[in-house]
Structure formats: structure tokens, C-alpha cells
Amino acid sequence: MSEILRLQSASRRFGGLQALRDVSLTVNKGEVIGLIGPNGAGKTTLVNVVTGVTPATGGSVTFDGQDITRVKTYQSARLGLSRTFQIVQPFAEFSALDNVAAAALFSKPGEGLKAAREEARRHLAFVGLEAQAHQEAATLTLAMRKRLELAKALAMRPKLLFLDEVNAGLNSAEVERATELIHQLAADGITIVMIEHLMKVVLNVCSRIVVLHNGQLIADGQPREVMTNPAVIEAYLGQQYAQRAGIHG
Amino acid sequence: MLAAQILINALVLGCLYACIAIGFSLVWGVLNVINLIHGSFIVLGAYLAWSLYQGFHISPWYALVIAAPLFFVLGYVIQRVILNRVITAPVLVTLTMTFGLDLILNNAMIYYFKADYRKLSLTPPMGSVSIFDVVVPIDRLVATVAALALTGVLYLILRRLRVGRAIVAVRLDRDAAVLMGVDVNSIYAIAFGLGAALAGCAGVLMALIFPISPLTSTAYLGKAFVVCVLGGLGSVSGALAGGLLLALIEGVGSAMFGPAHATTLSFALLIVFLILRPQGLLGRKGFE
Amino acid sequence: MSRSNLFLLVLIAGVAALPLFGEAYALRLGTIACMYAILALSWNVVGGLAGYPSFATAAFFGLGAYIAGVLLARGMPLAGAIPIAGIDSFLVAALLGAALLRLRGHYFAIASLSLIEVFRELVNNATDLTGGGMGLNIPLAASAGVMADATFFFYVMWGLLLATAVMVMAVSLSKLGFGLSCIRQNETAANMVGLNTTLYKSIAFGLSACFVGGAGGVYAAWVHYIDPSDVFDILYSVKPIVMALIGGLGSPLGVTIGAFVYLGLEEVVWRNYIQIHSGVLGVIIVLLLLFLPHGLMSVRVRQWWRRTKNV
Numbered sequence: 001m002s003e004i005l006r007l008q009s010a011s012r013r014f015g016g017l018q019a020l021r022d023v024s025l026t027v028n029k030g031e032v033i034g035l036i037g038p039n040g041a042g043k044t045t046l047v048n049v050v051t052g053v054t055p056a057t058g059g060s061v062t063f064d065g066q067d068i069t070r071v072k073t074y075q076s077a078r079l080g081l082s083r084t085f086q087i088v089q090p091f092a093e094f095s096a097l098d099n100v101a102a103a104a105l106f107s108k109p110g111e112g113l114k115a116a117r118e119e120a121r122r123h124l125a126f127v128g129l130e131a132q133a134h135q136e137a138a139t140l141t142l143a144m145r146k147r148l149e150l151a152k153a154l155a156m157r158p159k160l161l162f163l164d165e166v167n168a169g170l171n172s173a174e175v176e177r178a179t180e181l182i183h184q185l186a187a188d189g190i191t192i193v194m195i196e197h198l199m200k201v202v203l204n205v206c207s208r209i210v211v212l213h214n215g216q217l218i219a220d221g222q223p224r225e226v227m228t229n230p231a232v233i234e235a236y237l238g239q240q241y242a243q244r245a246g247i248h249g
Numbered sequence: 250m251l252a253a254q255i256l257i258n259a260l261v262l263g264c265l266y267a268c269i270a271i272g273f274s275l276v277w278g279v280l281n282v283i284n285l286i287h288g289s290f291i292v293l294g295a296y297l298a299w300s301l302y303q304g305f306h307i308s309p310w311y312a313l314v315i316a317a318p319l320f321f322v323l324g325y326v327i328q329r330v331i332l333n334r335v336i337t338a339p340v341l342v343t344l345t346m347t348f349g350l351d352l353i354l355n356n357a358m359i360y361y362f363k364a365d366y367r368k369l370s371l372t373p374p375m376g377s378v379s380i381f382d383v384v385v386p387i388d389r390l391v392a393t394v395a396a397l398a399l400t401g402v403l404y405l406i407l408r409r410l411r412v413g414r415a416i417v418a419v420r421l422d423r424d425a426a427v428l429m430g431v432d433v434n435s436i437y438a439i440a441f442g443l444g445a446a447l448a449g450c451a452g453v454l455m456a457l458i459f460p461i462s463p464l465t466s467t468a469y470l471g472k473a474f475v476v477c478v479l480g481g482l483g484s485v486s487g488a489l490a491g492g493l494l495l496a497l498i499e500g501v502g503s504a505m506f507g508p509a510h511a512t513t514l515s516f517a518l519l520i521v522f523l524i525l526r527p528q529g530l531l532g533r534k535g536f537e
Numbered sequence: 538m539s540r541s542n543l544f545l546l547v548l549i550a551g552v553a554a555l556p557l558f559g560e561a562y563a564l565r566l567g568t569i570a571c572m573y574a575i576l577a578l579s580w581n582v583v584g585g586l587a588g589y590p591s592f593a594t595a596a597f598f599g600l601g602a603y604i605a606g607v608l609l610a611r612g613m614p615l616a617g618a619i620p621i622a623g624i625d626s627f628l629v630a631a632l633l634g635a636a637l638l639r640l641r642g643h644y645f646a647i648a649s650l651s652l653i654e655v656f657r658e659l660v661n662n663a664t665d666l667t668g669g670g671m672g673l674n675i676p677l678a679a680s681a682g683v684m685a686d687a688t689f690f691f692y693v694m695w696g697l698l699l700a701t702a703v704m705v706m707a708v709s710l711s712k713l714g715f716g717l718s719c720i721r722q723n724e725t726a727a728n729m730v731g732l733n734t735t736l737y738k739s740i741a742f743g744l745s746a747c748f749v750g751g752a753g754g755v756y757a758a759w760v761h762y763i764d765p766s767d768v769f770d771i772l773y774s775v776k777p778i779v780m781a782l783i784g785g786l787g788s789p790l791g792v793t794i795g796a797f798v799y800l801g802l803e804e805v806v807w808r809n810y811i812q813i814h815s816g817v818l819g820v821i822i823v824l825l826l827l828f829l830p831h832g833l834m835s836v837r838v839r840q841w842w843r844r845t846k847n848v
Contacts, residue, residue, distance in 0.1 A: 051729070077731035089726040091719055102719050105712065107731035113715060156730060283643055334827055340642050341590035341778065342826055348775055349822030356816030467771075471654065474647060513658030516651045523648045524636050 004029045004064055004160055004191050005050065011058035012042075012049050012215075019045040021215040022059070027160070032182070032192045034206035034223075036199075038236050041212040043195045044086060047162045051083055052076045064159065077107050082158030084149040086165045086195075090137035096148050097133040100124055100155045107156035116155075123151040127181060143174045150181065161185070163194040167201060179204060199241070203227075211236065254383045255504055259496040261385065261393045267492030268396035268454060269469055270476035271403055271485060272447030278483020279420045279440040280336065285347040286327075288470030289354040290320065290445050294452020295461040296362060299369045309369070309453050313395070316449040324445025329438045336437060351466075358463040366460040392454040399450055403443070404485045416440050420483050471512070475519045481529030490530045542706050545790040549702055553695055556688050564687040566804065568759065571694040574796040575701045575752045576773065577780040578789055582708060583745040584778065585786040587738060588721030589638060593649035594749055595773035596656045597626045601750025602757040602768040603660055606673045609758055615693070619754045626750025627743040634742030635735055650774070657769035672764030675757055690759045697755060701748040705789045708744065717741055779822055785831055 005027040012020040020042045048054045052073040060069045100120035127147040209226040211219040213235040219226045233242045273287045301307040375387040407413040418426040480491020502514045555567040583591045605622040708714045716737045719727040784795025806817045
């Protein structure tokens, strides 16, 4: 398995708050990794650090062999890193089509608007939003906006995709649908790191689980090991869940 | 010029600057509105003091007491009736709106008072005091003390009075304040009224020191801007810090490069601060 | 080409016929109309399209006026001085833009506003070059009489307007325009999809300054005398905004119509209320913002105009 992303002792400090503390993590091509942990553990910060939204204050980040520790957001986007936002960030006035076209257009220099729009259609179809192609993004339902966000991320033809709580706010049918899409993406060979609170989804989709707590990595491995890890049960899963899942901590 | 003289001048001027800026800072911090009428309010206050003195021989110190409630009402009404309708609109709209209102006020003053410069000369004049080799005109000194007193009054209002706490709450987090039951629209009007009152009183003090003309309103506004950006928005300490810093830099710059460059210097400083430290010396980040 | 843009070209073409109908006064008015339209269209690139409320228009108008003025005073022909004024304005704006456009909302507005002050003082103090506060005299080229002069300058300004309109249309149809629209709607997302926002914003700021600088240059040549407080007047920043607001932000046609409507209002007010004309302008602004926040365009057939409004 070849390595695609490596964090080496990555840290991020915000004034007095140490959001990430010495996190070392290696992601291999084709993996689907679940990034879990309690709120405020630093999961989104980790994604922000990798994508250049808030640069690391310590340590290094290497992507596909390149040091991207100091790289700006738009540059990381062009290198093949893509992410969805927990609170969706559409271009509100644009149609769904133009939203996705924008992603296709700017992530690959040299593409024209027309070609980008055509490509956008395909991505909209993949997430099931062809019918809404010409609707203004602001008028879409939350579930649709989440799928739009996914379509945008895909239009960037990423090598590594960060999904930040794609399922927050969705009902079970919508979650099922989203999980389907993720399975499909994994099958297509995209490396995925997903921040997720729904353990059901994580266990369904992920080949590996990484746990963050108070900015530190406390577990990293196969789902079975991680789920039975006492530190993880203590910090996040809780005794009740462990019992219900038949795990003894 | 003696270093001590420069320092004392800066101290005196700094407090005056702070007084000019404090109302502006309050409105910007609480309503998130850059009130371009501020300069004209100051000039109007100066005219009020001048008219009261010329016409009725009312001393400027009493004029302060008259100005405060008058300007408060003026500000309150303007905000409630006009400004509040666009309060949620983007910067562009509110800025242009206050610009339009300022055009009206400024033009009215030019029409009514004419643009020539007037001076409020106290009879008998107050003279100056000299300690060691440092000379300070007494009227400036007294105005400085009054300016500090005004900022002190605002500080007390914000700290002690219930309405003051509400104003601070709205400044820190508007939505949370709404959830706490604060009538935000009322607070906006009160804050704007307070800002206007402070401007009017500042104008009364300015009348003692500087010549009065509607043409000076942009100069006062410019100073207020720079003080806010240097010192930070919405706080009394910020206005003081900004005022002192500006006066000091102007004083030193004047001594080194000549007085003509004082304004350029202050605006260049403004831009530098905006780029490097937009929240100012003492301000909080996030006021857009 | 969209209907809106087509109408715009037709409108501009129509204006070109003005000299056939008017005498000196109409020509003067026409020249100012073209100038206002240039300022408004240019502002729209950074203010309406990119969403950054710039108050710097006057700074670059003055800059262009002085660059051209100084060059003309030294004997350079108009055909050289104006393009240089324009290009220099573009470069200065693009460089400053990279720093200033990192600021958002109010802070950006203030910073752009302060540029006027800073430029004015710089010009004021460079007395040897610019004549400082005494002003700058620009020599009259060998002229063929008042009417010919007036007609000449009208067409120069008109030509510049045409160029500005073409630039604006090209931008709105291009990747640049699409990108600026993204920046306006959601700058975070724009960065995230690979858009180099700093570059795009700088270019937009540069473009918004370029033709404004050119217009300043033409203005200087036209009036033959400029001084700092005359050309670095904050009103040259505020008026284009009001024009854009009248016409409806974002639409080049709307903005141009707004410019012409504004000029009409201004002339009427000036002729009838000369002493209080700025006060009346203030009243117009206030009423406009209270009752027509989306501009005249919102009064028309909403659906159709809304579709052709943005990029």
C-alpha cells in the first residue's frame, strides 16, 4: 500500500488552546478512514491544517510526497485535496450546476467554463441531483445541499477526500443514501477520511479508525481493536455503547 | 522643540482626540455602522456653543449640559426613523446612507452659518500656564480635563447603568443579547443617541480650541477613524489609547518632517494598522 | 451575448450620436455622462461583482488625472498620456489590492477611503512635480475652436466608455468574472475549490482602477487645470456607488443607466437648487436607500432582469 498523506507531529495552537497536539498519522492510498472523537477533539482542525485553512504551528504535513505544511488552501485544492464542510458552504446565488462547475473549473487550471458545466452534470447525476441542476443553491433542502457539497468535492477529482460530518442533520433514509455514495467512491479508488459521529456508518464503511481526544491521537487501527480500546470507550464511546455492542471494556 | 513640550502637547491633544472618537467608536462597535455624520455632529456642537456664547453669553461649560440631551434626541430620532431601516444591510448601504445624511446636515450648516471660520473667543481669555519650559494654554487644559470627564461618564454608563450593560451585551454578541431579552432596536437607538451626544459635547469643547466651520467636519471624522483603528473599537480604553498614540505620532512626525505631513502620516498609519493589526491596540478581532 | 449587454452597446452607440443634436452645453453634459458611466462601470467590477465595497475610485481618478496631467504638461501627446495613466493606475491598484483586499467589510471600506487621503497628500507634497496645492496647468493643444474642442473631448471620453463597457462585458463572460462572483458569494468556498482569491481580487481592483485613471486623465486634459482637492474628491468615490445602487448592482446595463439617471438628477438639482444641491443629493441618496435598495432594475419586470443581472 502506498502512502498518500503523512502528518508528522502536527500541532496547531490557537492562542492558549492547543487544538492539535503532536499528531502523527499516515494514510495510504485507497483507504477509508473514520476519524472519530468527542466534540472539540480537533478533528475539523486536523482537516483545516491539512488543507491549509489554518496552517500547522508545529510539525509537518506531506501529501503525495510533497511538503504541504505551508501551502495555501487553493493550492492544496489543486494538488488533489478536497473536503466538504460541516456547515455547508455553497455559492448561494448560483445554481447547483454552477456550484459544481466552479469546483471543476478552478481546481484544474486550463479547463473552460463550458466543459466544466458538462462535467458538473455528471457529478450531479452521481449524487442524484440532476433534477435540481438549475435550482438556486440557497433553495435546496439540507440533505440536497450536503449532496451538492459532495458533488463539488468530487468535481475537483481529488486524490484524497475529507468528509466532515456529511450525515449531520440527515434522517436515516438520507444517511443510507449518503453511505451508498461513499461506498461507490471507495470502490472507485478515492482515498477517504471521514469525520463522523454515527458509529453505524463508520463501522459500515471504514477499513480503519483513528480516534482524537483533546487534540491527541489516542487510537489508530482496525475497527475491532479501536472499538475495544478502553481509552476510546472512556473518552468517546461510553460504557453503555460498549455493552450494547457486546464489547467488554 | 523640547521633548517635554511635544509629550505634553501629545497628551493634551490625545485626550481631545479620544473625546472626538469615543462616540464614533461606540456606534461602530455596537451598531456596526460607520457613522459619517459624526464629524458634522461635532461641528454642530461647536456652533451650538458658539451661538449660545455669542447670543446669550452662556459659558461653554453650561453649553455642555445643554448639548448632551439635545444631541441625544437628534441621534436617537435619526437612528430610529431612518438608519434602523437599513441596519441589517451590508456595509455599502449603511456607509452610503450615513454619507447621504451627512451631506444633508453639512449642507444645512453651510447654508445657515456660511462656510467662513468662526472662533469662540472667551472674554476674558484664559491665558496659558507654564511649568518649567512647557507651555500649555489653559483653555486646552480645561478642555482636556472635560474631555476626560466625558469619557469617564461614558465608562460609568457602560459599567454601572443597566442600559449601559445592555449596550455592551449587544456589542459583544447581538444574537445572545436578543435571547437575553434585550430590545436591540432600542439599544441601537440609545447607543446612536449617546454617540451623537458625545459628538455634540466634543464639539462644544472643540469650539474653545479650534476654528469652527462646516468644512472641518471631514477632518474630525478622519481623526475619529484613525483613533478607532489604532486603538480598537467600542471601548473607552481603546479610544484613549488610540487618541494618545495618534497625537504622539503626529507630534513626533511634525517635529521631524514638518506639520504639513501630519495628516498623511496619520492616514498612512491607518492603512498600516488595518493591514497588520485591524483590531487596533486594545480591540477584539472580528468587528467587520 | 446576453440581451442586457446588447442593450448596453446599443445605448452607448446611441450616445455617440449626441454631437449631432447638441451644442456646447449638451456636449459638456454628454462628456460628463460618459465619464460617470466609466466610473460606475469600473466600480461595479470590484464592488458589484466581487462584492468588495471600494471607496477608492476617487483615489485612482485623481492619480490618473495627475499622471496624465504631468505627462501632458511635459509635451506628451494625449494618445500616450491617457494609456499610461490607465496602465499605471492598473498596476498601482493591483499591487495595493493584494494587501488591501485581505480586509473585509468595513475595514476594507475604510482602507480604500483612506487611499484618497494618502494619494492627495502625496500629490500635494510633491510640489515640484505636480504644483502641489497651487494646481497643475495643462496646456491646450493647438485647438480648432471651442466647439471642435468640446466635440473632440466628448469622443475621447466616449471611446473610453466603449472600452470600459467592452472590458466589463469581457470580464463578466470570462473565468475571471465567474471567479469574482464566487468570491462575492462565499470566499471560503472559493478558496476551497482552488480559486486563487488574492490574484483574482487584485486583478479586479486593478481593472476597476484602470479606466478610472484613464478617465481622470481625459478629465485633466479637458478642463486644463486640476488641483488635489478638486480631483481627489470623495464624491468621485461615492457618486459611482450611488449610480450603481440606482441601477442595480451587478448589471452593467443597470449601472450605466444609473449613471445617466444620476447625472440627469444632478443637473436638475444643480440648476434649481444651487445653494443646497449637495443637501438635495443627500436626500436623494437617503430616499434611494430606503425605498429602492435593489435599484431601478427591481422596479422593472423582475424575472427577466434578474436572469440577466449577474454573470
